[in-house]
Amino acid sequence: MSNDATIGDAGHEPESPPPEVPRLLPPTALRVECDPACLGFSTTSELEPLSGFFGQDRAAHAIRFGTGIRQPGYNCFVLGPAAAGGQRAIRAFLCERARAEPAPDDFAYVNNFDDSRRPRALRLPPGRAQLLRNDMQELVGELGISIPSLFESEEYKSRRRAVDEAFENAQEKALEALETKAGSQDIAILRTPMGFAFAPKENGQIVTPDDYRKLPRDRREEIGKKIEALQDELRSALEKIPQMDKERRKQIRSINNEMARSAIKVAIADVYEHFKDIPAVTSFLSGVEHDLVENVELFLKPTGTQEDEPAASTVIPARDTRLRRYAVNVMVSSGDCSKDAPRVAPVVHEEHPTLANLIGRIEHVSHMGALLTDFTLIQPGSLHRANGGYIIIDALSILRQPFAWDALKRALRTEVIAVESALDQMSLTSTTTLEPEPIPLSIKVVLVGDRQLYHLLAGLDPDFPKLFKVQVEFDDETVRSAENLALFSRFVANVIRDWKLRPFDAGAVAALSEEASRIADDSERLSLHTSRLADLVRETDYWAGEAGATTSAREHVEKAVAEQTRRADRIREKAHEAVARGIVLVDLEGEKIGQINGLSVLSIGDFRFGRPTRITARVRMGTGKVIDIEREVELGGPIHSKGVLILSSFLATRYALDEPISMAASLVFEQSYGGVEGDSASAAELFVLMSALSGLPLRQSLAVTGSINQLGEIQAIGGVNEKIEGFFDVCAGRGLNGQHGVIIPASNVKHLMLRREVVKAASDGRFRIYAIRHVDEGIALLARRAAGERTCEGAFPAGSVNGLIEEKLRTYAQLRRRYVTGAAIGKTGDDKIDA
Structure with a gap:
């Protein structure tokens, strides 16, 4: 040159040849071309699928460490640009890892028969929670048939009849004794709709009111005293009747419990047998058995005159709300263990991490103007579903939700999931609510966000470094080497397989790699913005289809790039048009x-x-x-x-x-x-x-x-x-x-x-x-x-650019000195004039 x-x-x-x-x-320095022949394939259909992370060795090492260590606080924060596809890659990695891990335990809420406001949390082996729920449904259904039949049996009726007759006989005996005593005193006891009444008798006949008024005064006083004494005795006898009736009801309840206990013990025996290896469940079943015996009337629809007594009845359906106290609310389950489907650790991606979606919620139902709830209305959150596995959450999304970030940190700190309501925290409601027993939490949380958000949290939230100790940083680019070009080709093949696209020929992959370097703004690098590259692959397939091609080629990649630019370059066209028209x-x-x-x-x-x-x-x-x-x-x-x-x-x-x-x-x-x-x-x-x-x-x-x-x-x-x-x-x-x-x-x-x-x-x-x-x-x-x-004399060559600049600056310095000197002389002269 x-x-x-x-x-x-x-x-x-x-004036003189410049030394610079x-x-x-040269044109070869302006763009790096990729030779399709160096890729070693004809079309992407020949390539093996790519597993793992493409060009993200640092991130891969970090996520393996973060998911492998089981100490508290080692949760992960994935940071990098959204277009780098970190979230998708992390999810694929977690799903692969979860397949090699055992399924976590099941959890269910059941009624606390001692305090219904504090439901119990049961922990069961994987898949057993659904079995318990099914068994309890069958138990209630079976008792809904057997118990009414039991109370309609002749044995029950005869035993109850005996108690009732004994009560009636005792009552009648007390009244007969009083009637005999009153008769000996010429006093009759009359039974009226309003109760008992006394009337005097003469010659075996009841004295009418008119005749009674004709009696001598002393006779009337004598009769009055007798009646008054008898009334006291009647009152005393009547006061004993409620106690006698209470004893009657107690005997009937004892009969009810005795007969119900035998039926319940037979019905619940199978459930005991299924869960005899889980002490927490057997303890719950013991409480169920006791409560069933004490509340056997829940299975009966009373037909008698006594409100609190079971009697011959119609069957109560098992879905009756009164029987929900025996239900099992499965919060999380690995499925039915009786099936052969594989059970693995869960991987949950929470798209909308509100407080309720994270830790669950307690629903309420309206009843006669009031909001009521029970343990069956406790709904699980994503932390419940991911318990024992992994959960992926967008960091910015959870920070935008009231109370959600604090709830997540509290759950990780305490290692339990406590269901709570945002309204309760703000004291906006006073409805009846529950205090469910917290569920133990064992989970790996993977937050996804950009680098700025990570550093803001690390600097401003003192809890963040303690709970998210693993930084998983995705690179924006990787070296453009033969090895990475081969991995890049397999990445393209993965996208094509996942989306069922036309295969790319080697020329199309070469063109795509050149575009990856252009996105990276570096001819020696390949962009790792896999999301953006995947979009380009899909758009290339579209233009190949428009052209009627069966395989995507270089021209289709170039068409896709040109169309992307065309869709977005209105402002660029206006700016260049302003220059062309002389406006700018x-x-x-x-x-x-x-x-x-x-x-x-x-x-x-x-x-x-x-x-x-x-x-x-x-x-x-x-x-x-x-x-x-x-x-x-x-x-x-x-x-x-x-x-x-x-x-x-x-x-x-x-x-x-x-x-x-x-x-x-x-x-x-x-x-x-x-x-x-x-x-x-x-x-x-x-x-x-x-x-x-x-x-x-x-x-x-x-x-x-x-x-x-x-x-x-x-x-x-x-x-x-x-x-x-x-x-x-x-x-x-x-x-x-x-x-x-x-x-x-x-x-x-x-x-x-x-x-x-x-x-x-x-x-x-x-x-x-x-x-x-x-x-x-x-x-x-x-x-x-x-x-x-x-030069060695310290001056720039005359006529050179630097020489002219220095000359001009010296001229300015001289002019400035002349100006300053002249101004000083003028000032001195003015002073003399003023003097």
Whole structure:
């Protein structure tokens, strides 16, 4: 590469050949091509499925450690970009691991017969909870038939009849004795609807009221005294009847219990036999048996006059709400152990981690205007379903839900699941509720979030580092090696198999790998944003189908990429159209002093594009201040302002070191109406200031990107591909003339993955890309003149860019001294006049 080709064009030779030679990049450096032949297959149908993590060795090691260690607090936080597919990969790993682990124990809530507000939690071997529930349903159904039949039997009726007759006989005997005594005193006891009444008798006949009033007074008084005494005796006898009736009911209840106990013992024996190996269940069944005996009337529909006595009845259905006290509320179960289906550790993905969805809830039913509940209305949460296994939760989602984050931490800290209500915590309701016994918790929680959220939690929540000790970080990219290309091909094959797509030929996979490098912004890396790559695979299959192809090829991948861009590039088209129509002023030809084309990147969601921006500078004598107009109007961010201060420092420490800096300069992004952030324009800003100071025009056919340090070295920037392509599109819109190009940092060459049309234009000599390492290389290329190096005498060569700049700064210093001296003399003269 000759100096003429890289520094100046014919007729514009610099005064002396510059020592700096910017590198004109060959087309092969602008894009890495993948040879389909090196992939070693014809189509993806030949490839073995990919298991495990693609390019995520660090994350794979961390998740294996986090799920392998069984100490408390070693839960996992998966951090990385959402497009990296970490959540999907983690779930696949957990499902694979869960298949090798035993199923956890079952848990069920049952009635606490001592305190119904505090239901008991039963722990059973895997699959046994459903059996217990079924057995209890059968028991209640069986008793609903056998107990009514028992109380309709002749044996029961005869025994009850005997008790009733004994009671009636005792009652009648007491009344007969009183009647005999009253008869001996000529007093009759009358039974009326209102109770008992006494009446005197004469000659065996009851005295009428009229006759009674005709009796002598002393006779009436005598009769009254007898009746009064008899009334006392009657009252005493009647007071004994309730006690006698109580004894009757006690004897009947004893008969009921005796007969029910035998029936219940026979019915419940099978349940005891099924669960004799589980002490907690046998204890529960003992309570059930006792309660059944005490409440046998629950199975009967009373027909007698006594409300509290069982009698001949109609069968009560087992689903009757009064019998729910004997139900079993299965909270979590591994299935029916009588079946041969494999039981493994659970893996639960909680999509909506509210408080109720996490730890469960207690439902209520409305009854006569009141809200009632019981243990059968306790509903499990995802922690119950994942108990003994794994649960995946989106970190941002749980933090957005009231009380959910605290509840999760409390469950992990205490290692139990306690069902609670958000309304109870806020004291918004006063309904009857329950206090279920907490269920032991053994679980691995996997939170998924981005890096910023992880570091915020680690810094602001003191509980977080204690409970989530395993950091599972997913990388954004991996090395583009032969081994990783093979894994990448198998990843593509996995997506195709999972979604039942057309196979990709080797050329399509090669094109997809090139796009993966472009997404990574690095020709030496492959993007690990598997979600985004999987989308591209599916879209490629669609366009292959539209073309009637049976196999997806390179052109279909390129079509999918182009269509993705087309769907999102409305703003880019408008921005480039504004330049083409002259609304946004950008010069692409000629030379201008104090003017240059900078490059910026705009992001709209996942879509990024570059566009040129005119940067101008003006200088004059001053006090050495460089005014960043963007910062002055609060449109410039801190990083951009830092870049301006660095270039100011570079100027101050490189030129006229024996003179004070005496210039005043201003820098601005023309027609920029939004915020400006980043230091990728600091090199362009320095070049435009050097042009304004030296008086040398800069080539407008070239755009510049790159940041600068205080040593004058050009540093790497981001979005280099989008910036180059943005300037290329604008130049192509006006017509490429062979002089258009972009100057980039040499350290960004490895990031180049330009569109094929840009590479083609470079191959044809219609577009050029230069790589520079130092500011002198860039200014020499832009100003078509050697930058110049200091000689051994300490001066820059006359006529070089640096020499002209230093000369101008010395001139400003002299003017400033002259101005300051003149101002001082004028002030002294004024003082004399005032005196």
